[in-house]
Amino acid sequence: MSETLTKLPALVPEPVELPGHLAQLRAEVREFLAAERAAGKWTPGADVWLSGWDAEFSKRLGARGWLGMTIPTEYGGQGRTALDRYVVTEELLAAGAPVAAHWVADRQIGPSLMRFGTEEQRRKFLPGIARGEIYFGIGMSEPDSGSDLASVRTRADRVDGGWEMTGTKVWTSGAHHAHAFFALVRTSPKDENNRHAGLSQFLVELDRPGITIRPIPLLTGAHHFNEVVFDHVFIPDEMVFGELSSGWAQVTGELAFERSGPERFLSTFPLLASLVGELGKASDVDAGTRREIGALVSRLWTLRRMSLAVAGALESGEAPELAAALVKDLGTRYENEIVDASRLLVDIPPDPGAEPGFARLLAEAVQHAPGFTLRGGTNEVLRGIVARGMGLR
Amino acid sequence: MSSELRELAESVFVDAYDRDAVGLDTDLWKTCEQTGLARMTLPESAGGSEGTLADAAALLEAAGAHAARVPLAETDLLGGWLAHAAGLDVPDGPLVAVAADLDVAADGTVSGTLPRVPWGRAVSTVVVLTGARVVVLSPSALTVHEGTNVAEEPRDTLVASGATPLAAGDAPDGAAEELALRAALGRSLLLAGAARGALARSIGYAGERVQFGRPIAKFQAVQQQLAEAGSEVAAAAAASAAAARTASDRGFADDATTFAIAAAKSRCGASATAVARIAHQVHGAIGFTREHDLRLTTTRLWAWRDEDGNDSYWNGVVGTRALNAGPDGLWPLVTGTP
Ligand SMILES: Cc1cc2nc3c(=O)[nH]c(=O)nc-3n(C[C@H](O)[C@H](O)[C@H](O)COP(=O)(O)OP(=O)(O)OC[C@H]3O[C@@H](n4cnc5c(N)ncnc54)[C@H](O)[C@@H]3O)c2cc1C
Numbered sequence: 001m002s003e004t005l006t007k008l009p010a011l012v013p014e015p016v017e018l019p020g021h022l023a024q025l026r027a028e029v030r031e032f033l034a035a036e037r038a039a040g041k042w043t044p045g046a047d048v049w050l051s052g053w054d055a056e057f058s059k060r061l062g063a064r065g066w067l068g069m070t071i072p073t074e075y076g077g078q079g080r081t082a083l084d085r086y087v088v089t090e091e092l093l094a095a096g097a098p099v100a101a102h103w104v105a106d107r108q109i110g111p112s113l114m115r116f117g118t119e120e121q122r123r124k125f126l127p128g129i130a131r132g133e134i135y136f137g138i139g140m141s142e143p144d145s146g147s148d149l150a151s152v153r154t155r156a157d158r159v160d161g162g163w164e165m166t167g168t169k170v171w172t173s174g175a176h177h178a179h180a181f182f183a184l185v186r187t188s189p190k191d192e193n194n195r196h197a198g199l200s201q202f203l204v205e206l207d208r209p210g211i212t213i214r215p216i217p218l219l220t221g222a223h224h225f226n227e228v229v230f231d232h233v234f235i236p237d238e239m240v241f242g243e244l245s246s247g248w249a250q251v252t253g254e255l256a257f258e259r260s261g262p263e264r265f266l267s268t269f270p271l272l273a274s275l276v277g278e279l280g281k282a283s284d285v286d287a288g289t290r291r292e293i294g295a296l297v298s299r300l301w302t303l304r305r306m307s308l309a310v311a312g313a314l315e316s317g318e319a320p321e322l323a324a325a326l327v328k329d330l331g332t333r334y335e336n337e338i339v340d341a342s343r344l345l346v347d348i349p350p351d352p353g354a355e356p357g358f359a360r361l362l363a364e365a366v367q368h369a370p371g372f373t374l375r376g377g378t379n380e381v382l383r384g385i386v387a388r389g390m391g392l393r
Numbered sequence: 394m395s396s397e398l399r400e401l402a403e404s405v406f407v408d409a410y411d412r413d414a415v416g417l418d419t420d421l422w423k424t425c426e427q428t429g430l431a432r433m434t435l436p437e438s439a440g441g442s443e444g445t446l447a448d449a450a451a452l453l454e455a456a457g458a459h460a461a462r463v464p465l466a467e468t469d470l471l472g473g474w475l476a477h478a479a480g481l482d483v484p485d486g487p488l489v490a491v492a493a494d495l496d497v498a499a500d501g502t503v504s505g506t507l508p509r510v511p512w513g514r515a516v517s518t519v520v521v522l523t524g525a526r527v528v529v530l531s532p533s534a535l536t537v538h539e540g541t542n543v544a545e546e547p548r549d550t551l552v553a554s555g556a557t558p559l560a561a562g563d564a565p566d567g568a569a570e571e572l573a574l575r576a577a578l579g580r581s582l583l584l585a586g587a588a589r590g591a592l593a594r595s596i597g598y599a600g601e602r603v604q605f606g607r608p609i610a611k612f613q614a615v616q617q618q619l620a621e622a623g624s625e626v627a628a629a630a631a632a633s634a635a636a637a638r639t640a641s642d643r644g645f646a647d648d649a650t651t652f653a654i655a656a657a658k659s660r661c662g663a664s665a666t667a668v669a670r671i672a673h674q675v676h677g678a679i680g681f682t683r684e685h686d687l688r689l690t691t692t693r694l695w696a697w698r699d700e701d702g703n704d705s706y707w708n709g710v711v712g713t714r715a716l717n718a719g720p721d722g723l724w725p726l727v728t729g730t731p
Contacts, residue, residue, distance in 0.1 A: 004597035005403075005458055005590060011627035015634045017642065026730055094724045269724070277720035285716055291705050294712030295663070298656035301711075301727050302628050305635040326624045383620035384613075390596055390623055392610045 009389060012323050015305060016312030022087050029091040032064065036097070043356040044096025046364040047267045050224060050371065052098030053177065058132035061092075061099075067106050068130030071114065076127030082315040086308065090262040096270035096361075100174065105129045105136040107261065109182065112254055116242035121203060125180070137181035139169040139204065139228060140251065147381045150195045150248065154185045154230065156202065162236040163187070165202065168229050175213050175226040180205045184247050199247035203239045210234070220352070220367050253319065258376050260310035260324035265303040265331030267372060268338040271361040272296060275342045278358050289345055296341055303331050322389030325382040332372040332379060339365045398444075399451045402430060406459035412686040415545045417515035418462040422487060425463055431487075433465075435473045439483035450582050450637035454630070457586025457697075458593075460689040462546070464489060464512040466579030472520045475572060479520075479527035479562035486517030492569055495523040495553065502555045503528055507535075511700075513549030514539055518559060522568050528558040542696035544689075571645040576701040577658040578636055584661040584697050585629040590690040591672040592626045595619060598687075599675055615675060622671040629664035632657040639729070649729045655710040662704035665694035 036042065036057075045052050061067050069085040071077020078084075089107075092099050110129050113122050128134030145151045154167025165185060175181060181204055188198035206213065210233035216225040242250045276293065279285050306327050313320045342362050343350075350363035373379045387393050405428065409421035425431040433449045435441025442448075449469060456465050464487045472488025489512055495505035503523070510519060514537050519530045530553060538550040565571075596619060599610035609615050636657035640650045669691040673680050680687040698704065718726040725731050 004593040008589065008593040008596060011623055012631045015631065015638050017638065023730060026728075090728075273720040273723050276715055276718075276723050280716055280719055287709060290712035290716060291708040292712070293715050294655075294708030294710065295659060295704070297711050297715045297723070297727065298632075298659040298708060299628075299663075301653070301656040302632040302635075302660045304727060306627065306631040309631060323627065326620075326627050329620070330624045330628060380617065383617045386620035386623050387616035390619065392596060392599065392616050392619060 007391060009322065009391075011326060011390075012306055013309040013313035013318070013320055016083070016308045018083055018087065018308070022084060025084060026087050026091060029066065029088055033091065033095045033097060036060075037095070042098050044270045044361075045098070046096065046271050046361045047368040047371070048096050048270075049093065049099050049103045049263050049267070050173065050368065050375075051100060051222065051364070052096075053100040053174065054098035055101045055132075055135075055177075057098050058102040058135075060132070061102070062130060062132030067102055067132045068110050068126065071110050071126050071130055075114075075122050076130040077110070078130070082311055083308075086262065086311045090266065090304070093262055093266040094269050094273075101135050101177065102129070102132050103263075104138055104174070104178075105134060107263075108138070108254055108257055109136045111257055112182070112241075112250070115253070116201075116250055118238070120238055121241070125203075128179075134180075135174065135178045137172050137175045137178040137206075139172055139175075139181040139183035141169065141171045143168060143170055147378055149184070149251070150199065152184055152186060152199065154183065156185045156187050156200070156235065159234070162234055163202070163240070165204070165230045165233045165235055168227060170216065170225070170227050172213075172226045172228050173224060175206060175228050176215065176223065178206055181228075182241060184251055187244055187247075196248035198245055199251075200244045201241040201247045201250055202235050203241045204233070204235060205239075208233050208235075218367075252321075255377065256310075256314060256319045256321050256324045259328040259382075260307055260314075260320075262304070262307055264328045264376075265300065265307065265334050267368070268335045268365045269300075271342055271358075271365045272300070272338045274358045274361050275338075275346060278346045278348070292341055292345060296338060299334055299337070303327065303334060307331070322386060325377075325385040325389070328376065329379050329382045329386065335365075335372045336369055339369050395447060395451050398448055399455060401428065402452045402455040403459070405430065406455055406461045409461065410459060412689060414462065416462065416547060417464070417487070417512060421461060422463050425465065431463075431465065431468055432473055432483075433469050435469060435477060435483060439473060439477050440485070441469070441473065441483075446637045446641035447634075449579075450634055453579055453582035454586040454589070454633070457583035457588075457693065458590040458690075460587070460590065460693060463487070464516065466576070466583065467511050467516070470575045470579045471572065472516070472518070474575065475520045475522060475527055475564075475568065476529060476560075478565045478568065481527065481529060481560045481562045484518040484529060484559070487512060487515060488518055488520060489513070489516045490520040490522065490572060492522040492572055495521060495528070497523065497526065497528070498555070501561060502557050503530070504554050504556070505552075507551040507553070509540060509542075509548040510551050512547050513537060513551050514547050519551065522564055522572055525564050527562050527564045527568070529560040530556055530558055542700065544692040544696040546693075546696065567646055570651070573702070574640070574645050574651060574654045577707065578633070578640060578654050580697050580701040581629075581633040581636060581654070581657045581661040584665050584694065585626070585633040587690045587693040587697065588626045588629045588661075588664050588668040591668050591687065591694060592619070592622050594687055594690065595622065595672045595675045598680075602677070609675070618671050618675060622668050625664040625667045625671075629661045629668075632660040652711065652714060652726065652729070655707040655714075658702055659704045659707040659711060662698040662707075665698040669694040
């Protein structure tokens with residue numbers, strides 16, 4: 001018994017309390033969001049970090065110093081902590097604010113450029129990211145490479161002064177608006193004994209000659225995804241990102257940032273808030289319904305504490321890959337639970353054409369639900385990571 | 394402090410581990426008293442170690458993981474606290490506190506029933522909150538009807554007929570609410586530990602049990618089940634630790650503490666259900682036997698999820714608050730920042 005117990009790794013980092021000074025920041029963000037809503041600048045949506053593309057809103061956030069918050073001031077950022085950024089981010093998501101335009105750049109590219117980028121790359125991109133003017137995409141998946149990401153076939157060959165890239169990326173969120181993306185490509189032939197070797201990352205500006213971006217409409221018909229085709233696209237040496245052949249380690253290093261954030265359980269929070277509003281219209285809510293809401297809120301509170309614990313660990317330089325995978329697995333399943341509870345507790349059918357409010361939020365959430373447990377690594381793959389972390393594989 | 398304490402606690406509980414014994418482990422209890430674990434958060438004047446609630450949290454989690462047969466939460470968080478808060482001397486030995494409606498006669502003697510008192514037969518004294526009074530009773534002055542929970546832990550019904558209290562005092566303000574919250578917090582931490590114990594055992598077993606020529610841990614279906622159990626264990630750990638932290642920072646009278654403990658007990662109860670189910674599934678028939686010690690943690694998960702308010706009860710508390718907060722107040726409620 002004792003031996004098996006000590007072999008089990010810690011599954012979640014120590015709890016984190018947000019430093020007191022962040023209450024002020026939180027209050028400022030809430031005030032800003034309330035004023036924006038009162039002025040009718042946007043209406044709260046579900047899954048806004050995917051669908052709420054609003055460049056002007058991103059710029060307003062940038063002007064307030066709420067983007068690129070962890071980027072050092074010399075690169076145009078705020079030099080604040082990941083927990084400061086956490087507070088701003090969770091407030092934006094909870095309010096259903098349109099954060100999609102800057103999402104990838106702010107969450108992932110900024111920190112990655114600070115870890116792996118050259119001085120030149122940082123100067124080129126970071127100030128624009130912090131102003132909310134430069135948007136990024138992620139070029140990982142391909143038609144034949146989804147969960148098995150190491151099998152990517154997009155290739156770059158050495159040419160004079162750089163590389164020539166050929167291949168196809170798919171499911172690229174926002175590529176039709178983005179200025180650039182990170183591409184994971186094969187820079188030396190596949191070695192069957194080490195599948196992760198020979199992969200590199202490039203920073204690709206999407207207006208380069210030879211790039212074709214085609215929409216892949218979502219099931220709603222909305223344009224979010226794209227196919228990005230490279231036909232002998234020249235990538236200068238300056239745009240190699242990090243170390244050649246270290247692409248795999250870099251990509252997996254980014255995943256801890258990508259997986260544990262509040263967006264992994266708050267996509268449907270505006271729907272939950274709206275559900276509470278709908279239920280509150282009745283003079284008396286029956287005990288069973290009250291308990292169902294209580295169960296959802298208890299889970300939410302717990303997920304937030306777990307996600308904060310991971311953010312705290314990231315801030316102190318750890319890379320809690322196991323905990324991040326676990327939070328995303330639980331969180332994305334939870335987002336679906338909100339959808340089902342909303343359907344079943346209130347007798348209002350989802351209506352994409354309704355006025356802003358419950359029926360429309362429900363429609364958005366129902367239609368986006370499949371994505372929750374796919375994007376950023378499917379839940380089956382995440383559980384594989386958890387199993388490995390617990391010593392099962 | 395906390396990690397040393399955790400190690401001390403784990404080693405003490407490992408040494409005491411005995412799969413066949415039931416009832417109070419008197420040797421372990423002595424060790425807990427000698428090492429200061431028994432009265433973790435009580436003041437020195439009450440024989441306590443003056444530790445924090447975070448220390449108590451680490452200790453209780455470990456006790457749950459090792460199925461330790463000692464009333465730690467009952468003595469430190471409940472009985473000791475209530476006696477001390479009522480301005481009474483904290484009695485020696487293992488303690489427990491319960492809330493009940495006793496008849497107090499003019500001469501101070503009490504009558505009434507205390508149903509399913511944890512460790513009732515084994516404690517030195519029972520501290521009873523009755524109305525606005527606190528009375529300290531010795532089980533020897535009561536009739537003891539022995540009973541157990543599904544983990545075979547004593548849950549005895551004690552009957553007082555004209556019993557003379559060892560001491561009596563006025564209850565502090567909000568004692569009933571605080572007693573319930575302390576009990577639920579202690580239970581959540583024990584649940585989180587028992588869930589970890591059941592998971593660790595299941596992972597160990599999956600690595601040893603061979604079917605179809607390989608350890609069952611190599612089958613993806615088994616891995617996926619255990620990963621799900623892992624996320625449930627992590628959720629219980631995070632929820633119970635965060636609730637202890639909130640109680641420690643804000644005190645039990647703060648509304649944020651009520652919310653946190655309610656949410657934690659609910660979450661730990663849900664985790665208990667999932668983890669016990671998966672642990673038994675992974676163990677196959679052997680885990681369903683008396684001979685195998687998986688039952689020591691899973692039966693505790695089954696017992697404890699329903700004690701001190703089951704998931705449903707605490708969900709009602711959280712849900713009521715959420716509905717009162719309304720659509721705009723829900724997020725401030727969750728973040729604890731109005
Ligand atoms: C909304 C959304 C946005 C996205 N945005 C981007 C983006 O911007 N950039 C980008 O590069 N990609 C993006 N993706 C792609 C995403 O990363 C992939 O969808 C994901 O990695 C899964 O790959 P796949 O869709 O090819 O599914 P597959 O890998 O083909 O998986 C299909 C099913 O098989 C299961 N499966 C596969 N392998 C295993 C295994 N080993 N064990 C158990 N089960 C397995 C999966 O869990 C899944 O259920 C996005 C996806 C979505 C839904």
